[in-house]
Amino acid sequence: MLGTAIIVFREVLEAALIIGLMLAATRGVGGRLKWVISGIGGGILGAMLLAVVADSITPMADGMGQELMNAAILFVAVIMLSWHALWMHKHAAEISQKIKHVGQAVSAGDKEPIILALIIGLALLREGSEAVIFLYGLAAAGSNASDLLIGSTLGILAGVAAGSVLYLGIARIPIGRLFQVSGWLIMLLTAGMASQAVSYLVQADLFPPLGYAVWDSSFLLSQSSIIGHVLHILVGYVDQPMGIQVLAYALTIGLLVAATSVMNQRQEKVPA
């Protein structure tokens, strides 16, 4: 039961942390809760569907179906998160002004809520499908049903607790700085996902690793420790990164920083 709880916790942790971060980062955006819930619902449904077809995906593309699918989900998430980061950058000033002075939400427009739902849905899709496959496997192997139910509930609750801690931690930041901090956090999350996506492409033998361990910090902080794992999810911490992972990480941050500075310049040019 405890073993089940720990594995389910590990699988839902990523989605829980991303939901916590996104909820904190979209404070003051009108109607976001509806879209977050749609994202969670869609993600869970998608995870179950993905779990059903997982066995037929693996042998695709000469046995590299799983790798390509994971890389594809991660790359789509990277694009969505980048879009979101830039949208927030554009609207952060307006949102924090409105919250401070009128306590009113800004309109999210047409696209932003869908992007928000997709980010959350994709986060649940990948690891969620693994949790579903794992639990289904246990059930099929004839494990005690109440043990399974209690174990997975405990695991999910622990994940939700971790996501809530992150949400509450970020929500404590004063509104003036909140979007700056959450903007950076989302940028690091995006870069970490890009680095994970290229890692899957190396595994599929499509990309060269460019060195298997550019550095080894496992003696300082192991990636399999709890803190290492949380940092791996949130900021893409890898204790023995491949060269191409470092490259993808730096490239993502470089592109996002460049895009925001172009936006800043444009905003300055527009007369107030």
Next chain:
Amino acid sequence: MLIQERHNHMRIKGIIVLIALVFSSVALATSGNQYELTITNHRFEPAELTIPANTKVQLLVHNKDNSIEEFESDSLHREKIIGPNKSVIINIGPLPPGVYQFKGEFHEDTAQGRVVVK
């Protein structure tokens, strides 16, 4: 549906061939360097595998258990789900000499193994 599937499959294959050509430095793995690994009762057999340094090899991992497993290794940078009674291919290398640990993420207490690169 079948035609559509085959079409998609061919398209994926086409994309792979294209990327493989672009990254021509990455030679496609040859079936000559294949090693087999079996999971029974949540243990890897053999638990230690010796492979040549700086050579690309393929691990053919068979899961003989009725439960799902995830082959995971931080140092090998590999992570792959293996369904109950299924087999998967895991590309490894070319690696510098050393010892690389791997584990079955869903049964960590017993499913431990290592690749020795010489």
